Amino acid sequence: MAKEIFDVIATTLWMALxxxxxxxxxxxxxxxxYLVWRMISKGRTASGGYTSLKTVTFGDESAVLANRTASVAAVITLFVLWAIATGSSLLPFGLPAPFVGDTSFEYTAQNAAGDSAKAKVFVRVxxxxxxxxxxQDVSGMASDGFAQNDSIILPERRSKIIKVQSNDTGGTEDGYRVTHVNGQPIVAEQLLELGDVDVFMTKKGSLSVRPVTGMTMEALYLPPPEKVWSRFVKLNKEGYLGVGLWENVFWSLIRVVVGFFLGCLFGIPLGFAMGLNSWLRGWFEPxxxxxxxxxxxxxxxxxxxxFGIGEQGxxxxxxLAALWIMTIAARSxxxxxxxxxxxxxxxxxxxKWQLLTKVILPNSLPxxxxGARVAMGVCWGTVVAAELVAAEKGAGKMIIAASKFQLTDIVIIGIIIIGIIGYGIDVLMRIAENRLVPWKGRG
Structure with missing residues (x-):
């Protein structure tokens, strides 16, 4: 128990770092x-508006407006960091990439009689x-004594065990062992770094070969931007699992909008009732x-x-994801x-009716x-789980199906599309709020 708690704490600290x-x-x-922006914008006339008339703005949330230049720079920075971390071909620079190509290493073996011989292992990554x-074909390559040349093939970043003793003459006899790799002594459970590949000797004397992984992320975990874009173009033309990309997005959007609308339709009146009547507040609050x-x-x-596995479920x-958020928002x-x-x-x-419509409702709208913006975000987060329930169409269904086949690029496309649509809806809500609640933060 204590060790498990210590492991959790240690893992948390590493994550925090x-x-x-x-x-x-x-x-x-x-x-x-920011420094570059200040240098460029220095000397320009400050923008006008209601905020410019305020003498004190620090601590005033309504006076803090998003700097659009900062937003654009943030998106570009994320894209550049993504490209660098994945070794994207779109950039002329980047982190060291994993080794791909042909290489080889030489090993020295000793047989049961005490004789030594050398052979090469040709590696194709x-x-x-x-x-x-x-x-690589090694049949025509001469070797030294009982040791025989061998070859292996493996994908980048992956390791593979080669049993040289199975290929060498007398390799299965007691007393056979590999003693050196590229002239360096090696023993069981020792790792040797040979430049293009690393060689590790297992307990049984076999050699585990792993090409140098570089410093970029593997496409399985995070594909480069150009791969995601090419997959997006393909999805746009062919769809996925027989369903078009935008058809999937449309069905997710419909479900989110309908669920959110129902949450507002019942949650807002319930919140008002709880805020205006002590009996109803006590009745519904638990x-x-x-x-x-x-x-x-x-x-x-x-x-x-x-409700079953249909659309009703x-x-x-x-x-339900939107109901409680809208209820609490209206009550607050x-x-x-x-x-x-x-x-x-x-x-x-x-x-009382005039008080409700002329005072309470307008002042509650902010x-x-x-709450509506929060509820919409929660609904988009929930739609992926909602489409787990035997959905045939939907962005969430597409993401889940792609994840089962480790198609990370499709998963990222789905996430980006959901994020963009969610952000667009949030922008529309902000515009509606500015039009319908122009007094927010001014009284």
């Missing part, structure tokens, strides 16, 4: 871009996508506070049992209304829009 290093690098690039490579921390993914088994899961909006505005409305003779 890695995250800190990546964040520090990204922040350093941000600082450099090919790209992971190139399946048509063949071993349910809302109980369901709020339950992740939508945990509800999938119940959704399947209750998927939309129900998305509806009502609770955050300045009481002085309520008293002012009553003093002017306003009825919280409701914030």
């Amino acid at each position: 890695g995250i800190f290093a990546i964040f520090a690098l990204y922040l350093a690039v941000s600082g450099l871009c 090919h790209h992971a996508d190139d399946k048509g490579q063949k071993k 349910i809302v506070e109980f369901m709020r921390p339950v992740p939508p993914l945990a509800l999938i088994p119940l959704i399947i049992i209750w 998927k939309i129900s899961l998305l509806f 909006g009502v609770s955050g209304v300045n009481i002085s505005k309520v008293h002012a409305a009553y003093s002017l003779g306003a009825s 919280e409701i829009f914030t």
